[in-house]
Amino acid sequence: MAFATLAGCQQQQGGAPVASTTQYSSSDFDAIISRLNTNSVKWDGRTAVFGTDDVIPLWVADGDFAVANPIQQALLQRAQHPIYGYTRHPHELRQLLVNWQSQRHGWAIEPDWLVTMPGVVPTLYAAVKALTNEGDAVIVQPPVYTPFFSAVTDNNRRLLLNPLKNNDGHYEMDFEHLEQCAKQGAKLLLLCSPHNPIGRVWTRDELLKLIDISNRYDMTIISDEIHADLVYAPHQHIPLLSLDDLSDKLVTIFAPSKTFNMPGLGMAFMVASDPGLRAQLVSEFKTLHIESNNPFTLTAVQAAYAQGADWVDALLPYLAETQQQVIEFIHQHLPQIKVQSSEGTFLMWLDFSSLGLDDKKLHTFLVEQAKVGLSAGISYGKGGEEFMRLNIAAPRAMVLQALDQIKRAVNKLVL
Ligand SMILES: Cc1ncc(COP(=O)(O)O)c(C=O)c1O
The missing domain is CATH 3.90.1150.10 (Aspartate Aminotransferase, domain 1)
Known part of the structure; x- marks a missing residue:
């Protein structure tokens, strides 16, 4: 071509x-x-x-698309220093993330709630392992981003499908069917918000219904919000965890990858406000030893959230x-x-x-x-x-x- x-x-x-x-x-x-x-x-x-x-x-x-100029400049500058050793997370990063969520989504998060990860998909895999046992059912809502299925099946958990309803091109969640799935004992729901591939941005009302079902059946919801910053007015992204006064079983994962067009650099942030749930997830992550990031990723992510x-x-x-x-x-x-x-x-x-x-x-x-x-x-x-x-x-x-x-x-x- x-x-x-x-x-x-x-x-x-x-x-x-x-x-x-x-x-x-x-x-x-x-x-x-x-x-x-x-x-x-x-x-x-x-x-x-x-x-x-x-x-x-x-x-x-x-x-x-070429990434934002400050990201390119920060990477060029870092590359010019010829030693690419183990790199700690910059002190400023947490506050930059807190500021970003507050400014873009009106969402107040505590710096302590943030856990850095090398990507969203590894976080989904690790969360499935942390929160369920082999053979347990996990709900996903097809059509949905392919690794949602493999995060469940590769870990020998059971998929419970709660297909979205296609009303002449407008997709909605099937809450009645979701309740049937929850009744079967599913402990976990993987939510895609905004939803890939159908492009829905879930409304507050839809998220509240979801939380209501999860509360009644004691189910955790992990919300993959990698596309959260790319939402068209008048639609508004609502971070699932911003509704945490309604449930202590909610987790949001966000990332710079889609927002700043740097998916190859690999980094994501898991946010859980409930200390018990966060500890449960972190102890699983520790068994995988995946907390560290490379110096280029950290440099780019810091520049992105500060100046992108x-x-x-x-x-x-x-x-x-x-x-x-x-x-x-x-x-x-x-x-x-x-x-x-x-x-x-x-x-x-x-x-x-x-x-x-x-x-x-x-x-x-x-x-x-x-x-x-x-x-x-x-x-x-x-x-x-x-x-x-x-x-x-x-x-x-x-x-x-x-x-x-x-x-x-x-x-x-x-x-
Ligand atoms: C919904 C969703 N989650 C996760 C990812 C990939 O995340 P990562 O590269 O951080 O593992 C993508 C990439 O297309 C995606 O669309």
Whole structure:
């Protein structure tokens, strides 16, 4: 795919010099930066996933945007010091995280509640081990981010599925069914908030209903809030643990990965206000010896939370506009695909069922005919059949080019 041919796109090389300004505009996100030969999973991993590198990759939830200038500068400065030894957590970090949650989500957390982890998925795995025994049931709500399933099954726990209800494209939780699952003795629910892949931002009312059920059946809820900072107005993310006056069995996990586009650096924060629950989780984490982080991650995370807010503030309207243009394009040129706007995340959930292709044929069609690499809906479990997840965290021209290729392929499709 020769992106150099895309009209109107500013070209920039991967190792471009760092600009001195910290003011961002949409042209920062329009810049097409080659990620080839960086061992990028999204780009260099295409052949392994799609059998060819001739696809526009809009799959794994990793963005194609340069990180905020202060993050680049902090990393360059750290790299210039030639010793990369064991590194303690900067003293300022906890307060930066407390400030971030207070400013972005109006959520007051105590510094002591925070536990640093190398990623969200390791935290989910460790939490399943800490809070349940082999054979216990754990509830997940498909279609949902794939590791939610494996965190349960890889640990020899039992999956209890509480599928989301799809009301003509608007997804809701099925509380009646959830109560049935809770009655079966599930001790743990893994919540995705905002929800990947369907893009819902759960309302206060929905979270209160969830907490009510968890209280009545003595169930802990672990809320994966990795997408929390990428929410479109008027929707508002409510950290689950901000409702901790209602339950002492709530845990929120958040991370800088999606917010600042640095998922490769790996870091996450588990927050539990109840000392007993926190101790239970921490003692499991200790058995895995996963508390430490590398000097580059710590440097980048500190710069991000201290100086990355204006970048996030510029990214959000860019993503909102891309989402709007995707919806308009689909309505005008691809009426066969059903789409709703996502309330949060940079992920969009496309319903291809009217093409009448099964999941295997849909995958082959998109790869071979449209030359576009999306994430198969079926990989998110029940309810994902004949859907595809589109990652719009890429220069808008690239996303629209992918849609144009899908349009041309659909127009040629002989059913
Ligand atoms: C909901 C959700 N949780 C967790 C992750 C990955 O987290 P980490 O890379 O910190 O393990 C992702 C990445 O796409 C995600 O969408």
